[in-house]
Amino acid sequence: MSEDQSIKFIKIKDNRITSSxxxxxxxxxxLESIKFMSQAYKFFGINYSKFFKMDGLSKAGFIAAELLSExxxxxxxxGLIFSNSSSSQDTDLRFQESMQNFASPSVFVYTLPxxxxxxxxxxxxxxxxxxxxxxxxxxxELMLDYAEIQLKNLACENVLCGWLNLHNNEYDVFLWHVxxxxxxxxxxxxxxxxxxxxxx
Amino acid sequence: xQQVYLKSDSIISPLxxxxxxxxxxxxxxxxxxxxxxxxxKYPAGYYAGMLDEEIIDRSFSLIGNCEDYTKLEKMLILAIxxxxxxxxxxxxxxxxxxxxxxxxxxxxxxxxxxxxxxVELWKMAQVVADxxxxxxxxxxxxxxxxxxxxxxxxxxxxxxxxxxDSAIVAAGDLVSDFVLSxxxxxxxxxxxxxxxxxxxxxxxxxxxxxxAVFIDGQTSxxxxxxxxxxxxxxxxxxISGPSRDGEGLYQAISRLEHFTGITSEEIDAISAHGxxxxxxxxxEAIAFNRxxxxxxxxxxxxxxxxxxxxxxxxxxxxxxxxxxxxxxxIISKNFESSGxxxxxxxxxxxxxxxxxxALKTASGFGGCNIAMLxxxxxxxx
Numbered sequence: 001m002s003e004d005q006s007i008k009f010i011k012i013k014d015n016r017i018t019s020s021x022x023x024x025x026x027x028x029x030x031l032e033s034i035k036f037m038s039q040a041y042k043f044f045g046i047n048y049s050k051f052f053k054m055d056g057l058s059k060a061g062f063i064a065a066e067l068l069s070e071x072x073x074x075x076x077x078x079g080l081i082f083s084n085s086s087s088s089q090d091t092d093l094r095f096q097e098s099m100q101n102f103a104s105p106s107v108f109v110y111t112l113p114x115x116x117x118x119x120x121x122x123x124x125x126x127x128x129x130x131x132x133x134x135x136x137x138x139x140x141e142l143m144l145d146y147a148e149i150q151l152k153n154l155a156c157e158n159v160l161c162g163w164l165n166l167h168n169n170e171y172d173v174f175l176w177h178v179x180x181x182x183x184x185x186x187x188x189x190x191x192x193x194x195x196x197x198x199x200x
Numbered sequence: 201x202q203q204v205y206l207k208s209d210s211i212i213s214p215l216x217x218x219x220x221x222x223x224x225x226x227x228x229x230x231x232x233x234x235x236x237x238x239x240x241k242y243p244a245g246y247y248a249g250m251l252d253e254e255i256i257d258r259s260f261s262l263i264g265n266c267e268d269y270t271k272l273e274k275m276l277i278l279a280i281x282x283x284x285x286x287x288x289x290x291x292x293x294x295x296x297x298x299x300x301x302x303x304x305x306x307x308x309x310x311x312x313x314x315x316x317x318x319v320e321l322w323k324m325a326q327v328v329a330d331x332x333x334x335x336x337x338x339x340x341x342x343x344x345x346x347x348x349x350x351x352x353x354x355x356x357x358x359x360x361x362x363x364x365d366s367a368i369v370a371a372g373d374l375v376s377d378f379v380l381s382x383x384x385x386x387x388x389x390x391x392x393x394x395x396x397x398x399x400x401x402x403x404x405x406x407x408x409x410x411x412a413v414f415i416d417g418q419t420s421x422x423x424x425x426x427x428x429x430x431x432x433x434x435x436x437x438x439i440s441g442p443s444r445d446g447e448g449l450y451q452a453i454s455r456l457e458h459f460t461g462i463t464s465e466e467i468d469a470i471s472a473h474g475x476x477x478x479x480x481x482x483x484e485a486i487a488f489n490r491x492x493x494x495x496x497x498x499x500x501x502x503x504x505x506x507x508x509x510x511x512x513x514x515x516x517x518x519x520x521x522x523x524x525x526x527x528x529x530i531i532s533k534n535f536e537s538s539g540x541x542x543x544x545x546x547x548x549x550x551x552x553x554x555x556x557x558a559l560k561t562a563s564g565f566g567g568c569n570i571a572m573l574x575x576x577x578x579x580x581x
Contacts, residue, residue, distance in 0.1 A: 080434070087304075087321050087342055092378070096309050099381045108382035109440040109565060112302060114343045118566035121434040127451060130432050130568045131350060134321040134340035142339065149357045153459070155431065 007187055007194060008071050010064040012040075012173035019067065033090070033171045037063055048123065055091045055110035057084075057166045058119045064175040065120045065160065072158075072177045079129040079156030080117045081143050086167040087113045087134055116164060128156040138163045138174070140191035144184055151181050159184075163195070204356045205424040206574070207416050209518045210282035212275045212372075213409035213505055214249045217259055218282055223522055226530055227550065231504050233393040233405045241381070247393045248375045249407030249506040251275070264331065270305045270314060275410035276328050276372045283412045284332060289366055290414065296364035297338040299325045300351035300371035302510035307376045328370070336364070344564030345473070345507070346432065347371065348514030349572055352415065353430035359417045366417060371511035372410030379406060379509065386440070388477055394507070396474030396500035396532060397481050397546055399539030404475045407506020411515045419577065425521040428557075428573040431456040435567035442479050442563060446487030449563055452571035453491045456559075460573055464492040467573075468555040469529060471520040473562045474500020475507055480563065482540050489542035493559070499547045503533030513562040517572065520558050524576045527555050 011018045017025040017040060025043050027036060037059040041051055046066055054062060061082075065074065091110040098104045109115065114132040121127065129150050133142060140161070147159040162175040174195050178184045210218055214232035215225040232249030236242070253274075257266040260274045263281055276299065284290050304321045308314055317323045325338035341351040348371040355367035373379075383389050383404060390403035415427065433455070435448035457463060470493060472484055481500075488494060501516050508515060523530055529551040538544065560572045 085320065085322060089319070092303075092306065092309065095382065096378065099377070103381040103385040105382070105385040105440075108385055111378075111382065112342070112344045112565055114564075114566040114568060115439050116566075117343075117568070118434060118436075118439040121436040121567060122439070125436050127433050127436050127448065130343060130434050130566070131341070131354070132343045134325075134342050135337070136320075136322045136326075145361075145363060146354065146357065149361050152361070153357075153429075155455075155459075 007176055007190060008068060009174060009176035009194060010067045012060060012064055012171060017067070024067065032169045033166055034059065053106065054119060057088060057090060057113065057164060058110065058116040060166060060171050060173045061116035061162060061164045062119055062123065064162070064173050065124065068175055068177060069124060074124040074126060074160060076125060077128050077157040078126050079147065079150050079159040080120060080126065081131050081147050081159055082117060082162040082164055083133040083135050083139065083143055084113060084163060084165040085134065085136055086165055090166045138195055144188060147178050148181065148184055151184065202360045202417055204359045204427050205416050205419060206427060206521050207414040207424070208283045208286040209411065209413040209521065210279040211409065211411045211515055211518060212279045214251045215504065217278065219518060219522065226504055229531065229533060231393060231533060232407050233506050246380070246389060247405045250375055251408050269327065270308060270318065272305055272372050272374050273324060273327055276370050277331050279410045279412035280328065280332065280368055280370050283368060283414050287414045289416060289418065290368065292333045293335050294365040295334065296336050296355060296358060296367035297329050297334050298341060298351045298355045298367055298369045299328065299338055300341045300347035300510045300514060302342060302344060302347060302373055303376065303379060306378045307374055309378070342510065344566050344568055345509055346513055346562045346564045346568050346570040347510035348512055349430065349517060349560060349562050349570040350432060351514065352427060352517060353572065355415045356427045359415060367415045368412055369415055369514065370410065370412040371514040373408060373509040373511050375406045375408040390476060393534060394476035394502050395534040396476040396502050397538060397540055397544065398535050399537045401476040401478065401481060401539055403477055405506040407508050409505055409508040409511050409515055411511055411518055413514065413518055421579065423525060423579040424577045425524050426575045426577050428575050429456060429460050430570055430572035431459065432568060432570045435569070437567055439567060440565055442483035444483070446483045446490060448567060448569045449484060449487035449561060450490045452569045453487065453561065456571045456573060462557060462573060467493065467496050467557050467559050469520065469523055469558040470496050470498040471516045471558065471560045472498050472500050474502050476502055485540035485542040485544055488544060494543050495545050497529050497545050497547050499530055499532035513560065513570065517560050520560055520574060524555050524558055524574060527552055529553055
């Protein structure tokens, strides 16, 4: 096992879910985001009724956090520092469509990218720091820089970082855990490589 | 630990262009909230603070080509320009730019006037950065209604840890059909201009606005307001409803007091979120009560500006800064009699009072909360 495998992550892209330990789940066909996440939900035997009312972005973030939580401890003082490129655009378009007839409040609430932080917090009883940034591309340095400051300030004890993008039904999810400051420093420089790796 | 200061600022709202113009209207008890013309969707009309694009263009045409920028970009650029003009220390290489917004150019979703990409928040931020020639990639914060406050925290944190020497924090949001439909679908819109903390409050009024502030790691000769610290929390309770016991906001305030060593008794003024929905204001009242902040003078500025979503916490922090500098409590507009279960000291008369430390709070969808502390520093003469 190479050194960078010590980073605990979950990656969801191109019909595949992979972790630091390898492939966890895949579908043969290219499915649209919501269908793929629902299949994964069934495959992993997750039982959480709130899942079904979530939008695509939250479903993707929820499943990634769920799988990661089997390896690491998500707790009250886990900071959540996330980012993406397309904000909540997938759901924005759905809401825009619904506005023509019946504007749906249950869709509207998901027209903010940080709602997934709320969903993950509810599921894992996390009450710590929240931040959602928007960057054109995956920018782990921004998330790590912000995470480092929160850890140094003792604002949280560990951090769940996440890149969580959903655009034109293409999902690109990469969540990883920062256990402490030492862990964070060792991750710098490694993340772009891991994120870019086509998982075997 | 390095200290950071809130220096020049600007607010672009229906009440006026520039912080002083806005402050003057607040002192006169004028509100941006007006009854808008009925439409097929809103047959009774609705109260909102709307900024006419023609009025924006009158100012913007002096500094740029109006056709090249969206309405919100023009508002953001005007706010930032006002700040840049007053600050010699703004530097295209070492000054960071942090932009807060919830929906950005959402009004472009159904329009072909601009390239499709422009609806992306990072793109909008890049357009604004390019206008000023800022070399650092802008950082966009989009964290519901705490965005404007979280952007201040982000900039201050990055300055304290050396990522930037200084930063411009800007925030803006529009009253679009999109958000109007959304809040109406929630039945969260007030039939009248919103009445924060009042017994007859019945929902929010939306307002569009932009604002900017220069955050600096260097003090100056004149009296400054220091950003002390901020804490965010999540309710872990509900994604669209505030927690009944105010636990998330209470945690934010108590952790903030713990980290800074500042006690509730030392806080001189509070700028609450005060959206005027039944549940939000009640939740805040419970959280302030649990934090022993009942007697501290408090206001919500939503009765003046409406709820400017991602910009509101920045606008309200800027106003709080001026309250500290002027030793002046601003009236909580549209409050007559208390409609929350805990007693609060809502400001109903313009008051001159010595102020040193102030608390700003905000809460938003997704269960997020922020609490921030500001302190007036002494002049160095």
